[in-house]
């Protein structure tokens with residue numbers, strides 16, 4: 001295997017493991033996309049689902065006028081120069097008095113760059129529950145909730161998040177995932193875009209072939225996974241992925257399924273320069289034509305992209321495994337209105 005192929009396979013393995021890769025080139029940027037700036041062009045929110053030994057969930061009583069006295073998960077907006085995990089630990093400490101460590105990223109909800117929410121399953125590591133005597137502008141108090149007794153909630157949107165946390169504790173259906181420290185100027189995604197074609201040769205064991213879409217116009221000439229950039233405040237991750245595919249796969253019968261998030265790359269250290277996020281996303285391309293006997297590899301338009309056949313059995317198996325895990329999507333596009 002030549003060195004370029006070796007580097008490519010090493011990079012694919014890293015992305016599959018939730019590790020990061022430097023974001024060098026942007027594909028399909030229809031216009032000059034400016035670097036994003038936290039709390040101006042992007043808003044990131046962190047939230048924590050933390051259970052005690054009795055499966056009670058940590059809740060905080062809000063002090064804000066618009067939701068005064070109502071209860072919610074410890075959550076809040078990221079501040080300048082913070083990493084995602086630093087924001088999570090700060091919000092839990094400020095609102096609940098508890099020190100915590102993240103177990104895994106549980107869910108990403110987004111409406112495009114203007115609203116991205118990271119929900120973590122986390123565990124208590126110290127501190128003490130905030131009491132009413134310690135009430136301040138961050139919260140009135142914190143309590144463990146048995147999830148059954150009546151509690152006036154700030155928003156019911158947290159109930160599926162708590163359920164996801166319970167489910168993951170009982171049966172972790174994807175490998176633990178933590179954000180990795182890589183600078184990025186914009187909100188973009190590196191597409192691990194897979195197409196599985198039946199080669200129609202049913203008398204062999206391996207009647208399927210697996211392909212990955214690669215960007216072949218990278219400045220360093222090393223083929224790499226394509227990167228789609230969110231180009232405005234409402235450009236969600238699935239929409240940006242769909243646009244990139246539409247550009248290079250003219251066939252209209254292709255369905256683009258954003259299966260889940262393989263990794264989150266963020267740095268946040270330099271306001272206005274590294275406030276971006278690169279989501280490494282698993283995307284499945286399927287031929288939606290019914291009865292397509294032989295879902296053959298869709299032709300590509302132009303020479304900016306190419307198909308790369310994955311022949312490494314171990315890599316194939318890992319990709320198939322991740323596609324199966326994504327049956328319970330780690331990633332939900334949050335398109336409804338924000339909770340009251």
Ligand SMILES: C[C@@](O)(CCOP(=O)(O)OP(=O)(O)O)CC(=O)O
Nearest residue numbers: 045047075076077078117155338339
């Ligand atoms: C996700 C939220 O419901 C809760 C986090 O927002 P807060 O209003 O609690 O922000 P902080 O004052 O920084 O703690 C907000 C939303 O966008 O839905």
Ligand SMILES: [Mg+2]
Nearest residue numbers: 074075076095
């Ligand atoms: Mg808050």
